[in-house]
Amino acid sequence: MTSASSKKNQAPESVPFLRDSAPDRTEIRACGIKLDISRQRISAADFEGLLKFVEKKGLLEAHRAMVQGATVNQGEHRQALHTSLRAFSAEAPRYDEVLAERKRLFDFAQRVRDGRWRGCRGDRITDVINIGIGGSEMGPRAVWHALRTANPDLRLHFLASVDGVLLERILSVCNPRSTLVVVSSKSFTTRETQVNATAVDQWLLDNGIVGADRSRHMVVVSANPEAADIMCLPPENRFRLWNWVGGRFSVWSSIGLPVVLALGTEAFTEFLMGANEMDRHSVSADEGENIPVLLAMMEYWNATKMGITSHCLLPYDERLRVIVPWLQQLEMESLGKTHGPDGHLVEGNTGLEVWGANGNEGQHSFYQWLRDGTGRTSIDLVWSEMPGHRYAEHYRVLLANARAQAEALVMRGPESPFFNAVSTIVLDAVTPRRLGALMAMYEHKTTMLGHLFGLNPFDQPGVELGKRLSRSAERGLDPKKALAEASAS
Numbered sequence: 001m002t003s004a005s006s007k008k009n010q011a012p013e014s015v016p017f018l019r020d021s022a023p024d025r026t027e028i029r030a031c032g033i034k035l036d037i038s039r040q041r042i043s044a045a046d047f048e049g050l051l052k053f054v055e056k057k058g059l060l061e062a063h064r065a066m067v068q069g070a071t072v073n074q075g076e077h078r079q080a081l082h083t084s085l086r087a088f089s090a091e092a093p094r095y096d097e098v099l100a101e102r103k104r105l106f107d108f109a110q111r112v113r114d115g116r117w118r119g120c121r122g123d124r125i126t127d128v129i130n131i132g133i134g135g136s137e138m139g140p141r142a143v144w145h146a147l148r149t150a151n152p153d154l155r156l157h158f159l160a161s162v163d164g165v166l167l168e169r170i171l172s173v174c175n176p177r178s179t180l181v182v183v184s185s186k187s188f189t190t191r192e193t194q195v196n197a198t199a200v201d202q203w204l205l206d207n208g209i210v211g212a213d214r215s216r217h218m219v220v221v222s223a224n225p226e227a228a229d230i231m232c233l234p235p236e237n238r239f240r241l242w243n244w245v246g247g248r249f250s251v252w253s254s255i256g257l258p259v260v261l262a263l264g265t266e267a268f269t270e271f272l273m274g275a276n277e278m279d280r281h282s283v284s285a286d287e288g289e290n291i292p293v294l295l296a297m298m299e300y301w302n303a304t305k306m307g308i309t310s311h312c313l314l315p316y317d318e319r320l321r322v323i324v325p326w327l328q329q330l331e332m333e334s335l336g337k338t339h340g341p342d343g344h345l346v347e348g349n350t351g352l353e354v355w356g357a358n359g360n361e362g363q364h365s366f367y368q369w370l371r372d373g374t375g376r377t378s379i380d381l382v383w384s385e386m387p388g389h390r391y392a393e394h395y396r397v398l399l400a401n402a403r404a405q406a407e408a409l410v411m412r413g414p415e416s417p418f419f420n421a422v423s424t425i426v427l428d429a430v431t432p433r434r435l436g437a438l439m440a441m442y443e444h445k446t447t448m449l450g451h452l453f454g455l456n457p458f459d460q461p462g463v464e465l466g467k468r469l470s471r472s473a474e475r476g477l478d479p480k481k482a483l484a485e486a487s488a489s
């Protein structure tokens with residue numbers, strides 16, 4: 001065995017639990033969320049040192065500057081004002097534009113919901129197809145999965161990938177006369193969305209919905225002022241989004257339209273209010289009492305000091321299942337980088353690989369690896385103190401599993417070089433308000449980590465290169481040649 005590999009297999013000198021030396025530092029409550037970091041692997045002394053480090057790094061000052069409208073997306077010279085999208089005070093930057101657009105969005109959604117807006121032959125809208133991918137799909141899909149009723153009046157369908165199977169399945173259950181299509185794309189240049197929008201438009205056409213009639217069945221959501229024109233729709237069929245909102249932070253904007261349509265304006269307002277509550281907590285609470293700061297700080301510790309490379313999100317609640325892919329995009333597109341905004345190479349590990357699944361199902365699948373495999377993993381277990389159903393026995397068993405696994409996942413021989421660091425996140429209920437707070441919490445954790453790692457969390461140059469190469473491949477260009485051309489330009 002080489003000395004390097006034998007070192008890798010040694011137990012780290014100390015992997016204590018925070019609860020061993022600082023039991024009074026382990027639980028924080030805010031916005032209906034209880035964070036328990038007692039099973040994080042850090043001593044009281046290191047924890048205090050880490051808090052000092054975070055203060056010295058000006059983490060909260062940087063966070064407040066973002067909320068107040070500083071140009072924090074240095075690469076693209078933009079603000080990142082997703083917090084303004086859920087602000088309820090005129091002091092928030094760009095408040096007037098946000099409010100005006102939200103009013104348009106809500107008026108439209110209300111008309112669809114109460115039947116004043118109908119299909120071109122007078123049918124009530126029963127189905128909404130959201131065409132969009134990445135940030136233009138994952139947020140609304142996660143919210144819909146969390147808050148939908150079992151038998152909704154209005155059904156949502158998410159057409160994201162450019163895969164004809166999905167297209168066929170969705171179209172086969174929709175009646176074009178009672179379907180509204182929402183084409184969501186911040187840039188309005190994403191190829192998958194273009195191809196899907198053209199196919200669904202053709203479906204409308206094949207079903208006799210042409211000319212002016214189309215405008216009863218299709219709207220666009222985009223930051224691109226040409227979007228309505230591109231789809232040959234009147235300008236009023238476009239809902240705005242702005243370049244100062246990152247795609248993966250955009251569920252609070254017009255990108256949320258499908259959920260506003262399906263859940264109503266009241267529920268969406270509650271969702272925004274929950275996020276706003278978390279925003280206020282994040283800018284005002286001291287570092288040691290600040291939920292997003294503590295999450296970011298512990299992940300920074302795990303990535304840079306504990307040799308942990310992956311983060312696993314395990315919701316013990318069916319409603320939160322789709323939060324996993326949403327968080328995966330949020331964290332991995334934001335923090336999957338090795339270079340700082342000025343081009344310098346960041347030392348050490350940066351953003352973790354994010355994965356996960358419904359926790360209870362995971363127990364019968366990959367928990368074996370989490371407990372006994374050769375990995376070190378940071379884990380969030382999430383559950384709610386209120387079930388979303390009336391089956392008491394189901395809830396009792398599910399909760400018993402969640403609580404037991406929080407402990408089982410950190411029980412391993414002290415000599416093992418492999419271990420987990422677990423946080424539990426407990427919501428008092430899964431309501432629109434709490435969901436808003438939970439999603440805003442993860443957004444802040446992510447952007448704060450960007451600051452700690454020295455990365456710009458708001459760009460995605462790697463994805464954009466991939467997009468360019470796919471276009472070249474479509475034109476028949478060898479991807480290797482295209483890559484050489486792209487790097488030369």
Ligand SMILES: O=P(O)(O)OC[C@H]1O[C@H](O)[C@H](O)[C@@H](O)[C@@H]1O
Nearest residue numbers: 134135136185186187190247463
């Ligand atoms: O909304 P669009 O402009 O169509 O972009 C959709 C998605 O495209 C890429 O994958 C980006 O990396 C994502 O951040 C973005 O959300």
